Every structure is written in C-alpha cells, then in structure tokens.
Amino acid sequence: MRLEGKVCIITGAASGIGKAASLLFSKEGATVIACDVSEENLELLRKENPGPGRIDTYVLNVTDREKIDEVIGTVIEKYGKIDVLVNNAGITRDALLLRMKEEDWDAVINVNLKGVFNMTQAVAPVMIKQGKGSIINTSSIVGVFGNIGQTNYSATKAGVIGMTKTWAKELARKGAQIRVNAVAPGFIRTPMTEKVPEKILQALNDKIPLKRMGEPEEVANLYLFLASDESSYITGQVIGIDGGLVI
Numbered sequence: 001m002r003l004e005g006k007v008c009i010i011t012g013a014a015s016g017i018g019k020a021a022s023l024l025f026s027k028e029g030a031t032v033i034a035c036d037v038s039e040e041n042l043e044l045l046r047k048e049n050p051g052p053g054r055i056d057t058y059v060l061n062v063t064d065r066e067k068i069d070e071v072i073g074t075v076i077e078k079y080g081k082i083d084v085l086v087n088n089a090g091i092t093r094d095a096l097l098l099r100m101k102e103e104d105w106d107a108v109i110n111v112n113l114k115g116v117f118n119m120t121q122a123v124a125p126v127m128i129k130q131g132k133g134s135i136i137n138t139s140s141i142v143g144v145f146g147n148i149g150q151t152n153y154s155a156t157k158a159g160v161i162g163m164t165k166t167w168a169k170e171l172a173r174k175g176a177q178i179r180v181n182a183v184a185p186g187f188i189r190t191p192m193t194e195k196v197p198e199k200i201l202q203a204l205n206d207k208i209p210l211k212r213m214g215e216p217e218e219v220a221n222l223y224l225f226l227a228s229d230e231s232s233y234i235t236g237q238v239i240g241i242d243g244g245l246v247i
C-alpha cells in the first residue's frame, strides 16, 4: 500500500475530486481526515469507505481559522502527526468582469485563496516540527491561461501557484523534506462542472486532444503520487492534468 501509516488531511473531501481522493487514499492504507462544509456528503463518504484505511470526517469551512486550529489540534492529539495536506476545496461564482458582484469576488477569494493559506498556515508548524510532509494545492489550467467569466476563480488559481512556489522554497529551509506542489486540472467530470452547459462542454471536448473530460479518479491518482514517497524529489511544481488541452 502506497500510503500505509500516513495521516492525510483533504479539504473539500465530500464531493468530486476530493471524494475520489479520500476513497483512494483509504484504499492505499492512509488515515484520511476528510474536511468539508457538507455534513450530509461527509456522512455518505464515511459509509462508502472501502478501507483498509480510516476516514475521519470533520465539518470544516476552510474560511474558519478558529475551527481549523481546533481540528488540527484534535488530529495531533489523536494521531500525533500530519503527513499530507491536500488543499482541494474550491468554489466557482462565474460572471463576466463587468457583471461580477463584489460578494462573488469575495466568496471565491475567501475559499479558494485564503482557505488554502489558512489550512497551510495551521498545518505547516506541525510539518516543520516533523521535518517532513507533502502539501498538494489544487490550482487549475484557468490559473495559468485565464478563462472568460472567471476573473475571481482564475485570480485564486494563479494565486495558489504563487503560494505553492513560495512555500516550496520557504518550508524546505534547514533541510526539511517538506514538499509543496500544485495540480492544475483541465475539465473534470464533477458536480462543479455539471453547471457548465452541455453545448460548451461539447465544444471543449473537441479541443481536448484526448477528446473527453477527465474523471475525478484520474486526478486522485495524481494526488496519490504527490502524497506518496514516490514523488520524494518533486517540489515547487505545477502539474497539469487536462488530456492535453493546453499543450
């Protein structure tokens, strides 16, 4: 098993890519700390746990710094370490620039950008103490190439890349083996992309060399590689997973 004995926190764990990753990490022997705002979906996730790993669920909003500290405290009390943090939680509130409401800008910045900062600032001291850890941040091809109607979202996903590179340098000081990488998915079939009209999806598929959307399990496989010791010399990278969309 590729994650045997590892304690892995995953945010946005109850749906789409985060759910696929939680189930896969458990199959690979991890103890998964599954965090999400949806209590109902967390309950479903817990029921679906294929084992042999554990899935502990926490209703946690990544914008709530106080609750984050409480959860991290509980995890340390229970397991004494954190090996992996997957900053996967994310939302969209799409609108063209001229129509974007301030509340939609703020909501996306708070979850997708500040949420990643909040979680990492809370977990980093634990990893620094251990001298070891892997942090995986979920960006998007939109953070590198932009997208019409996604001013707020693309800003956060570009920001995630900036933080990834900064933390890869900062957290590796004094010989610590703390790795920080970003994953940049293209179009993946999850509840997030269910909102995209079928006509647009079809046009997108035509532009993708592999001629299809990605599946959440395919992104989960990349998370698994970055979480495991197989990627022990990879840090500060932005790894695309998009069927060739942005070659």
Ligand code: NAD
Binding pocket: 011, 012, 013, 014, 015, 016, 017, 018, 035, 036, 037, 038, 041, 060, 061, 062, 063, 087, 088, 089, 090, 091, 111, 115, 138, 139, 140, 141, 184, 185, 186, 187, 188, 189, 190, 191, 192, 193
């Ligand atoms: P999803 O909507 O299926 O899942 C997101 C999960 O995050 C949900 O369970 C939701 O409840 C949770 N969440 C939302 N706000 C939260 C908060 N404040 N605190 C904690 N949890 C919260 O979406 P997905 O497609 O699985 O997306 C996962 C990640 O992948 C996101 O960061 C997204 O931006 C990124 N991404 C997705 C795609 C895609 O095509 N689906 C492409 C590129 C990047």
